[in-house]
Amino acid sequence: MLLLPLIALFGEATASQGVAKDVERSLVVKKVPDHVRPYAIRAYTLDGYQVGSQVYRFPVTGPSSGNAFTLISTAAPASSELGVLPQIHQAHYENFYNLRGRFALWASKDNTTAGRIFTPGDYGAVPQNTTHSFQTLDPFTEMVGVIQPGGFEELFYFLATANYTSSTYAPFPQGNFTSPGGDADTISKLQKLDVWAQLQFSPPIDFDANGISGDKGAVWKNGTNELAKDSTTPFFVAKGYGPKYLSHSTTNVSYIVEPRGHNHIIPISFQYASRQLDAARSYSTGDCGWPSGCKSTRLRGIES
Numbered sequence: 001m002l003l004l005p006l007i008a009l010f011g012e013a014t015a016s017q018g019v020a021k022d023v024e025r026s027l028v029v030k031k032v033p034d035h036v037r038p039y040a041i042r043a044y045t046l047d048g049y050q051v052g053s054q055v056y057r058f059p060v061t062g063p064s065s066g067n068a069f070t071l072i073s074t075a076a077p078a079s080s081e082l083g084v085l086p087q088i089h090q091a092h093y094e095n096f097y098n099l100r101g102r103f104a105l106w107a108s109k110d111n112t113t114a115g116r117i118f119t120p121g122d123y124g125a126v127p128q129n130t131t132h133s134f135q136t137l138d139p140f141t142e143m144v145g146v147i148q149p150g151g152f153e154e155l156f157y158f159l160a161t162a163n164y165t166s167s168t169y170a171p172f173p174q175g176n177f178t179s180p181g182g183d184a185d186t187i188s189k190l191q192k193l194d195v196w197a198q199l200q201f202s203p204p205i206d207f208d209a210n211g212i213s214g215d216k217g218a219v220w221k222n223g224t225n226e227l228a229k230d231s232t233t234p235f236f237v238a239k240g241y242g243p244k245y246l247s248h249s250t251t252n253v254s255y256i257v258e259p260r261g262h263n264h265i266i267p268i269s270f271q272y273a274s275r276q277l278d279a280a281r282s283y284s285t286g287d288c289g290w291p292s293g294c295k296s297t298r299l300r301g302i303e304s
């Protein structure tokens with residue numbers, strides 16, 4: 001379906017429009033387009049927004065997704081404090097996926113409070129009206145998430161203490177920075193950006209050896225993690241412990257699909273977004289893991 005726009009894209013670019021237009025129309029961009037079109041971004045080449053010691057980047061924004069969702073990435077060092085003060089979003093459904101390092105995530109709703117230690121590949125779903133917070137735990141921690149509907153990046157444009165660019169593509173800057181969580185005064189004034197502070201919430205930090213706090217007796221990395229029964233209940237899925245399905249593709253490659261969310265919750269599924277990110281990453285790493293080679297990786301990331 002996207003083949004036509006792609007051909008149009010390259011067709012036009014090659015038609016005597018000069019070098020500047022070629023660059024402008026390149027599939028690989030360093031600035032997210034302000035409208036819907038196919039594109040790819042190399043890891044860490046996007047300018048970031050610094051909030052304390054954290055750097056936020058937005059490979060997909062409201063404008064670049066037709067307001068469907070925002071793809072948000074957070075790169076940060078370990079912190080002795082919460083990464084955001086406890087809060088609720090009334091209109092936005094948020095997802096947390098661990099790409100690197102470790103972080104703790106808490107979600108609290110309907111009298112159930114659950115905390116988990118996330119290692120790479122673990123996933124957490126935070127529906128609307130769920131009190132949540134996180135804390136980064138490793139020297140280089142990176143999380144990525146889909147927030148829908150689109151446009152949530154506006155919050156970080158507002159909160160940023162500095163714009164962040166690195167000529168060496170460092171994920172985040174070194175140095176002493178203010179604590180990332182934000183102060184209670186600021187966070188309490190952000191309701192127009194869909195942040196509803198829950199400063200009375202105190203995240204339980206008594207994690208057991210299995211990485212569970214709050215809902216003691218729950219299953220994490222010792223049994224099957226079920227997806228939530230509906231679109232309003234928070235849930236966590238550890239890498240390798242979720243439901244699995246065998247998928248057969250037309251290229252004779254069979255692979256295991258491990259959905260980390262319901263399509264009916266997230267109109268554009270999380271796998272779409274993580275694949276898009278994988279596709280972007282394959283340019284810089286040359287690692288074409290998904291699922292059948294480099295060329296299709298690039299295209300799949302954009303076509304899906």
Ligand SMILES: *[C@@H]1O[C@H](CO)[C@@H](O)[C@H](O)[C@H]1NC(C)=O
Nearest residue numbers: 089090091092127128129232
């Ligand atoms: C979240 O809570 C607010 C305030 O109670 C309510 O207006 C809104 O509909 C809720 N959102 C969802 C998706 O349930």
Ligand SMILES: *[C@@H]1O[C@H](CO)[C@@H](O)[C@H](O)[C@H]1NC(C)=O
Nearest residue numbers: 108109110111112113232233
């Ligand atoms: C939460 O607890 C309160 C007080 O015990 C109770 O009234 C309420 O029904 C509970 N809510 C849910 C969704 O279980």
Ligand SMILES: *[C@@H]1O[C@H](CO)[C@@H](O)[C@H](O)[C@H]1NC(C)=O
Nearest residue numbers: 050157159160161162163164
């Ligand atoms: C970041 O850059 C934008 C656009 O140039 C500018 O409007 C904004 O003030 C900058 N933010 C900070 C915190 O310096």
Ligand SMILES: *[C@@H]1O[C@H](CO)[C@@H](O)[C@H](O)[C@H]1NC(C)=O
Nearest residue numbers: 053173174175176177178179
């Ligand atoms: C960072 O802060 C610590 C503690 O205040 C201080 O000892 C150290 O010199 C600071 N480092 C830099 C690079 O400013």
Ligand SMILES: *[C@@H]1O[C@H](CO)[C@@H](O)[C@H](O)[C@H]1NC(C)=O
Nearest residue numbers: 208210212217218219222223
């Ligand atoms: C999983 O581990 C938790 C401790 O973190 C424990 O309470 C729970 O019973 C275990 N569940 C299973 C199915 O082993």
Ligand SMILES: *[C@@H]1O[C@H](CO)[C@@H](O)[C@H](O)[C@H]1NC(C)=O
Nearest residue numbers: 248249250251252253254292
């Ligand atoms: C799939 O496998 C069959 C049987 O080995 C083969 O005939 C066919 O060409 C393969 N299709 C692709 C797309 O590789």
